[in-house]
Amino acid sequence: MRREDNKYRRFYTESDISSNNSIPVSTDLFHLYSDANKAAEELLASCKQFRSLAQHARRFVAARQNGQNPESPSGLKQLLGSIAPVWLTPQQDLPERNLQIVQQQLELFVQSGNLITSNELSAKVTSCVSALDVADESTPGIQVLGIPTCNRNQMLVRCVESYLSNPVNGSGISHLHIVDDSDQTDPDNQNRQAINKLCRRHETNLLWIDRSYRTRFAEQLSKAGDIPEDVTQFALFGDSRIPFTAGASRNTLLLQAAGTKSTQVDDDTINEIRPAPNMQDELALSTEESHKFVFFPGRDAVSEFTKQHKPNGSGTGNNFFSHHNTLLGRHPGVLVHNEDEVDYDRLSQDRLLKKMRKQDAHIAVTFLGALGDSGMNHHWQRLARNEHSFRKLVEDESSYHEAMCTRQLFRFVSHRSIGDTIYCMGMNMGLDTRRLLPPFMPVQRNEDGTFGVLLHRYFPTACKGYLPYAIRHDPPGRDFSVDKEEALRVGPLRTNDILVAVLLALSEQNDNMGNNGAKNLAAVGKHIKNMSGAPEKVFQEEVRDYCADLLTIRMTFVQQLLNERIDAPDYWKRDAEQVVANFKSLRDSADLCVPSDLPGSTGERLALLQDLMKKYGDLLVHWPAMWRAAVALDKVETLSC
Incomplete structure (x- = not known):
C-alpha cells in the first residue's frame, strides 16, 4: 500500500508508552499552550492517518480552538493512543502563528521517529520479518x-x-x-x-x-x-x-x-457463517480496534440480511473451524512474510512488531465476528466508530438514534488480521491450548475481558487473530433494543470491570516483565494478593484510584472526539457530551469501586470484592502448575469420559 513520502502518521515505541515524558516537546509549544506536554501527547495521538504535516497541524489547531480536553492521568497512554479519533479536516480560519508552531512540533516528531511515512513503516515490517529464522510448519488443526x-x-x-x-x-x-x-x-x-x-x-x-x-x-x-x-x-x-x-x-x-x-463457543450461537461486506484479500496488522459495524433495527432485519448474504458454495468459506485454523497457532511473522501485500493502516505501535520478532511468537486466540445480538454491555462506544461505520451511523438522525439503541448488529473485520489489543469477546474463540493461556475470572460477567487483558499485557509472545466472517448470535428473551438513557450509560462498574482497571494499571507499573507468561502471571497474582491483604481502607483507595484513572482515559477520549469532530451533527454531539458527563459523574461518585453485581450492602460488596480478588490472585499464582498438571493428566488419560 504505497503513499506519498510526505505523508505521516503516528508510531509509538515501548518507551513512548511506558514513560510519561519520553516524547520531545518544542520550546515554542510551551509559549503557545500552558499545558504543552499534554498538548504534545494529544497532537501525536491525533495523527492517526497518513496526512501531510500541514494537514495534521490544521486539524489539531482547530480541535484545540474548538475546546479543551479534560485532565488526562499519567500513564495508560497506550489505551488512549489506540483509540484516538479521526474526523473531517475542519474548514475554518486559524491563527498562522499557531499553525507554524504546531507544524514545528510535528517536524520534531518526525525527527524522533514518532511520525513516520508509509514507506518507513513498510521498511519496519520488512525488517522485522526478514530476520526471522522460523520454518513455516503446518500446525495441527483444531480438535x-x-x-x-x-x-x-x-x-x-x-x-x-x-x-x-x-x-x-x-x-x-x-x-x-x-x-x-x-x-x-x-x-x-x-x-x-x-x-x-x-x-x-x-x-x-x-x-x-x-x-x-x-x-x-x-x-x-x-x-x-x-x-x-x-x-x-x-x-x-x-x-x-x-x-x-x-x-x-x-x-x-x-x-x-x-x-x-x-x-x-457460547450455547446461544449458531454456526451460520456470513462473510464480511467488501472483504479484502490482504493480511492486516493492527494495534488498534479495527471492527466495523452494521446496525439493524430488529431481529427481522437480521434474518432478512442473513437470507440475502449467504456464502458462495459449500467450500471452506462456510467452515467455522477452517477459518480459525488459517491463523490459530501460526507465527505472525511467517504469515506476513508469505503475503504479497500487507495492510498496516492500523499499525501504530512497535509492540506488535516487537512480538513478531520473537522466535516463539504465535497467534494464541482467534475470533470471528457476530451477526445478531451484540453481546455487549455498553453502547457508548458506538459514538467513537471510525470511518465507514461512523459515517453510516450519523448520516440520518432517525436511523442514528435507532442504531445507538439497537442490540442487533453485524460486527466484523474486513481483512484477515493480526492484532495486539485488549479486545476479547468469548462468544466464539479459537484457542491455541497447546501452549499456556491465562485463566478466566471464574465468576461474574466480562470474564472474557479479564482474559483479554492478561493475554495482551502479560504474555509477550501472544498475538490475536481476526477473521472476516461472522456467526449468528441469537440469545433467548433479550430485548432487541434499549432506551437512549441506557444506550449512553457508562456504569456502574461490575466486579470484572474493576478487575480490568486493576490489571491494566498494574501492567503500566511493571515495565520489567519478561517473556515468560507463567512468571508474569505469578508476579501479577502475588501483587493482587498483596493488594487484597491490605486493610480495607487501603485496598479500597488503591482500587478506586485505578478505576478513576481508566474512567478519565475514556472520558478524555470522548472529549477529544467532540473537539475534533467539528462538523459532526448536533445530535451526535449532544450524546457525546452526555457520555462525558456520565463518565465524570461515575468517576466522582462515592460508590465508584463498589461492584454493582455483587450481593449485599455497600460494605458487604466491598468486602466480597476484596475476598474475590485475593482468590483470583491465588489462581494466577497457581495457574501454570494447574496447566502442567492438566496436560499430564490428559496424556495418561487419568480421567475417563
Whole structure:
C-alpha cells in the first residue's frame, strides 16, 4: 500500500508508552499552550492517518480552538493512543502563528521517529520479518469444540447440531466437550441423549462434564500439581456466593483441552457463517480496534440480511473451524512474510512488531465476528466508530438514534488480521491450548475481558487473530433494543470491570516483565494478593484510584472526539457530551469501586470484592502448575469420559 513520502502518521515505541515524558516537546509549544506536554501527547495521538504535516497541524489547531480536553492521568497512554479519533479536516480560519508552531512540533516528531511515512513503516515490517529464522510448519488443526452451558437444553442442541453438521472437506473437530452447569433437571437425560446421537452421527467423541466430573477433575489437578484444593475449586467452580460462573466453565474447558488446539463457543450461537461486506484479500496488522459495524433495527432485519448474504458454495468459506485454523497457532511473522501485500493502516505501535520478532511468537486466540445480538454491555462506544461505520451511523438522525439503541448488529473485520489489543469477546474463540493461556475470572460477567487483558499485557509472545466472517448470535428473551438513557450509560462498574482497571494499571507499573507468561502471571497474582491483604481502607483507595484513572482515559477520549469532530451533527454531539458527563459523574461518585453485581450492602460488596480478588490472585499464582498438571493428566488419560 504505497503513499506519498510526505505523508505521516503516528508510531509509538515501548518507551513512548511506558514513560510519561519520553516524547520531545518544542520550546515554542510551551509559549503557545500552558499545558504543552499534554498538548504534545494529544497532537501525536491525533495523527492517526497518513496526512501531510500541514494537514495534521490544521486539524489539531482547530480541535484545540474548538475546546479543551479534560485532565488526562499519567500513564495508560497506550489505551488512549489506540483509540484516538479521526474526523473531517475542519474548514475554518486559524491563527498562522499557531499553525507554524504546531507544524514545528510535528517536524520534531518526525525527527524522533514518532511520525513516520508509509514507506518507513513498510521498511519496519520488512525488517522485522526478514530476520526471522522460523520454518513455516503446518500446525495441527483444531480438535476440540468446547461449549459452556447452563439451563439451556433445547438451545444447546440447536447449537451443537449447527457446528457438527457444518464441517466440510474433512476439517471438522473430533471431540466435543460440554461443561454443564445446569441446576434444572433433564427428564430421562433427553438433552444429553440428543447430543450423544448427533455426536455418533458425525463421528465426534463426546465428553459431558457435569459437576461430579468437575469435582473429580479438580481433585486430580490438586494432587498432580500440588495445588491447594481451594484454588482448583475456585478455578473450576467459582464461588458459592456468586451464581454466575461462566468463567469457571471456560477454565474447565481450557484445562480439558490443554495440549491441543481448541475452540469455545457460547450455547446461544449458531454456526451460520456470513462473510464480511467488501472483504479484502490482504493480511492486516493492527494495534488498534479495527471492527466495523452494521446496525439493524430488529431481529427481522437480521434474518432478512442473513437470507440475502449467504456464502458462495459449500467450500471452506462456510467452515467455522477452517477459518480459525488459517491463523490459530501460526507465527505472525511467517504469515506476513508469505503475503504479497500487507495492510498496516492500523499499525501504530512497535509492540506488535516487537512480538513478531520473537522466535516463539504465535497467534494464541482467534475470533470471528457476530451477526445478531451484540453481546455487549455498553453502547457508548458506538459514538467513537471510525470511518465507514461512523459515517453510516450519523448520516440520518432517525436511523442514528435507532442504531445507538439497537442490540442487533453485524460486527466484523474486513481483512484477515493480526492484532495486539485488549479486545476479547468469548462468544466464539479459537484457542491455541497447546501452549499456556491465562485463566478466566471464574465468576461474574466480562470474564472474557479479564482474559483479554492478561493475554495482551502479560504474555509477550501472544498475538490475536481476526477473521472476516461472522456467526449468528441469537440469545433467548433479550430485548432487541434499549432506551437512549441506557444506550449512553457508562456504569456502574461490575466486579470484572474493576478487575480490568486493576490489571491494566498494574501492567503500566511493571515495565520489567519478561517473556515468560507463567512468571508474569505469578508476579501479577502475588501483587493482587498483596493488594487484597491490605486493610480495607487501603485496598479500597488503591482500587478506586485505578478505576478513576481508566474512567478519565475514556472520558478524555470522548472529549477529544467532540473537539475534533467539528462538523459532526448536533445530535451526535449532544450524546457525546452526555457520555462525558456520565463518565465524570461515575468517576466522582462515592460508590465508584463498589461492584454493582455483587450481593449485599455497600460494605458487604466491598468486602466480597476484596475476598474475590485475593482468590483470583491465588489462581494466577497457581495457574501454570494447574496447566502442567492438566496436560499430564490428559496424556495418561487419568480421567475417563
